[in-house]
Amino acid sequence: NAGVMQNPRHLVRRRGQEARLRCSPMKGHSHVYWYRQLPEEGLKFMVYLQKENIIDESGMPKERFSAEFPKEGPSILRIQQVVRGDSAAYFCASSPVNYNEQFFGPGTRLTVL
Amino acid sequence: GIQVEQSPPDLILQEGANSTLRCNFSDSVNNLQWFHQNPWGQLINLFYIPSGTKQNGRLSATTVATERYSLLYISSSQTTDSGVYFCAVASNGYALNFGKGTSLLVTP
Numbered sequence: 428n429a430g431v432m433q434n435p436r437h438l439v440r441r442r443g444q445e446a447r448l449r450c451s452p453m454k455g456h457s458h459v460y461w462y463r464q465l466p467e468e469g470l471k472f473m474v475y476l477q478k479e480n481i482i483d484e485s486g487m488p489k490e491r492f493s494a495e496f497p498k499e500g501p502s503i504l505r506i507q508q509v510v511r512g513d514s515a516a517y518f519c520a521s522s523p524v525n526y527n528e529q530f531f532g533p534g535t536r537l538t539v540l
Numbered sequence: 541g542i543q544v545e546q547s548p549p550d551l552i553l554q555e556g557a558n559s560t561l562r563c564n565f566s567d568s569v570n571n572l573q574w575f576h577q578n579p580w581g582q583l584i585n586l587f588y589i590p591s592g593t594k595q596n597g598r599l600s601a602t603t604v605a606t607e608r609y610s611l612l613y614i615s616s617s618q619t620t621d622s623g624v625y626f627c628a629v630a631s632n633g634y635a636l637n638f639g640k641g642t643s644l645l646v647t648p
Contacts, residue, residue: 458634460634460635460636462636462638469638469639469640469641470626470628470636470638471638472635472636472637475634475635482634483634483635485635486635516581518583520636522634525633525634527571527588528571528573528585528588529571529573529634529636530585531575531582531583531585533581533582534581534582534583536581
């Protein structure tokens, strides 16, 4: 059973460009979570999605960041007009139901030049 | 939000030694997980343990939910155990709050 897949594993963007991070949950998992690991802040919850629904986006910056989990295809975390402070590791996790163990992907390491 | 404190922050062990890592949290939780972040940055699930005791090989964990702490035991440590160990908790079931981690170095 394949684990959570994330791509790309490494992404380099220049300031002002857009970054798109993809996450395919484990087979049979319909709940997806995104977390960000900043060097000095540790791992922080960003958003919780189910198919076609955003359940909780309280941890996501109000501007430039958006997330979706369409009926078909992977979950996407989109960062518009990236700034240097967006450089971080972005982790996706999935679970089969809520109130359950979350399994993490390998992460996407975003570097903004 | 819920506070998570891990101790010790750093730990150096010789191969073969045992250790106990602690996680204190400030509120009741319905999700608690232990992770190992290896030197390549990957988060490896160790335990899902909102309460009770579990064992997996050389690792075991205990959560005393009523007293708001969890312990991770590593026995007969190996160099491959090196990395950062995170405790993460949620009181709403899904938004994991991570501690700052315990950085473990196991020397040959």
